[in-house]
Amino acid sequence: MTEQKQKIAFQGEPGANSHMACQAARPDLEPLPCQSFEDMLEAVKTGEALLAMVPVENSVAGRVADIHHLLPESGLYIIGEHYQRINAMLLGVPGAKISDVKEIRSHVHALAQSRKLMAELGAKPVQHADTAGAARFIAEQGDKSIAAIGPRLAAELYGLDILRESVEDAEHNTTRFLIMAREGIMPPADNGPCVTTIIFRVRSVPAALYKALGGFATNGINLTKLESYLVDGKFTAAQFYVDAEGHPEETPLKLALEELHFFCPKGAVRILGTYPAHKFRIEQIINGPVA
Numbered sequence: 001m002t003e004q005k006q007k008i009a010f011q012g013e014p015g016a017n018s019h020m021a022c023q024a025a026r027p028d029l030e031p032l033p034c035q036s037f038e039d040m041l042e043a044v045k046t047g048e049a050l051l052a053m054v055p056v057e058n059s060v061a062g063r064v065a066d067i068h069h070l071l072p073e074s075g076l077y078i079i080g081e082h083y084q085r086i087n088a089m090l091l092g093v094p095g096a097k098i099s100d101v102k103e104i105r106s107h108v109h110a111l112a113q114s115r116k117l118m119a120e121l122g123a124k125p126v127q128h129a130d131t132a133g134a135a136r137f138i139a140e141q142g143d144k145s146i147a148a149i150g151p152r153l154a155a156e157l158y159g160l161d162i163l164r165e166s167v168e169d170a171e172h173n174t175t176r177f178l179i180m181a182r183e184g185i186m187p188p189a190d191n192g193p194c195v196t197t198i199i200f201r202v203r204s205v206p207a208a209l210y211k212a213l214g215g216f217a218t219n220g221i222n223l224t225k226l227e228s229y230l231v232d233g234k235f236t237a238a239q240f241y242v243d244a245e246g247h248p249e250e251t252p253l254k255l256a257l258e259e260l261h262f263f264c265p266k267g268a269v270r271i272l273g274t275y276p277a278h279k280f281r282i283e284q285i286i287n288g289p290v291a
Contacts, residue, residue: 007032008179009040009049012130015154017086019132021177022053025082035129037067041074044182052076052180057225058086059174061109068229068241071272072199077184078273081195082177083280088114088149090164091135096144098163105134106149114149117167123147135160174280178273186274189249193277195224196253198242200260201231201268208263209240215259216244219252224281247274 008029010018022031032049034040043049054071057063071078088110092101104111104118105126111118118125128134128148135154138146147163148154155162178197187194202208216223225243246253248271261269 005030007043007049008051008053009034009043010053011035011037011040011055013132013136015132015135015151015157016130017084017151017175018053018055018130018177020151020153021055021082021084021175024084025053025080025177025179026051037070041070041076041180044076044180045074047182050181051079053082054178054180055175056178057176058109058113059172060168060170061112063227064109068227071178071180071241072239072270074180076180076182078178078197078275079181079185080179080275081278081281082179083278084175084177086110086113086168086173086175087151087166088131088168088173089152089155089162090117090167091138091148091150091155091158091160092163093138093142093144093146094159094161096147096161096163100144101147101163102145104147104149105137107131107134110149113168113170113173116169117149117164132157179275180273184273187247187276189247193245193282194247194274195277195281196244196246196248196274197272198244198257198260199239199270199272200242200264201239202264212260212263215256218259219256221246221253221256245277 006029008022008026009032010022011034012018013033019031040052044052055064056067101123104123105128107130108127110131111125131150132154134148135150135158138148139158202212222245227241228238231239
């Protein structure tokens with residue numbers, strides 16, 4: 001009797017871009033499709049899955065809505081990051097032609113990443129929960145006038161024709177994922193570039209954010225992401241999400257965090273994870289952003 005393969009949860013149906021990210025980053029784990037982001041995170045919390053593959057931002061469409069609210073509340077830890085190149089295909093039922101297409105279905109981000117195609121075809125965009133779900137839908141409908149935007153894997157799984165490849169507006173179309181687990185895994189310091197993700201709240205006084213971030217500047221810490229969002233439904237209370245290059249046990253980031261704690265209320269600073277920088281990030285630092 002063979003041992004059951006451990007799982008990595010993702011939001012969406014089989015064939016989604018998140019499914020492909022799971023296969024690329026952790027081929028040793030069995031992908032587990034989940035209906036919602038909450039279900040995906042809950043699968044890890046309950047032990048149904050070992051890890052979760054969480055999309056957080058796309059180079060064309062921007063941040064993934066709501067996910068930054070869910071990360072701190074999940075109780076999970078970030079143990080890695082993965083960058084997935086999104087190569088979108090226009091999918092149709094067998095025998096369909098591009099000239100037949102009057103309606104295109106996909107995830108809101110996939111539609112936003114393919115505006116030129118919509119304009120060219122004059123097709124009506126219709127949102128779906130995920131790209132693979134849209135592909136499954138058109139396969140079930142069998143209507144040549146309805147197409148979907150999705151990855152090649154979805155075409156293979158649902159028996160669809162690829163009407164056109166690479167329909168995304170930008171060649172750099174890439175989604176960043178965070179890999180999350182029940183327990184944090186701190187990589188050794190001085191063992192290669194790391195990223196530390198931090199959430200914090202500042203005191204409600206003038207220049208509080210300026211002062212709180214000052215430690216990162218004076219200690220030479222590069223912040224690759226800084227976002228704010230409201231907490232507890234209050235327009236006067238904001239929480240900040242930061243990605244900092246560095247390791248908390250290395251002196252520069254250690255000093256920056258000490259200064260951050262000084263300007264924040266007690267218990268208002270939390271590290272969601274320290275993890276190795278992905279090779280895609282490192283290559284962009286060396287070579288510069290993709291044009």
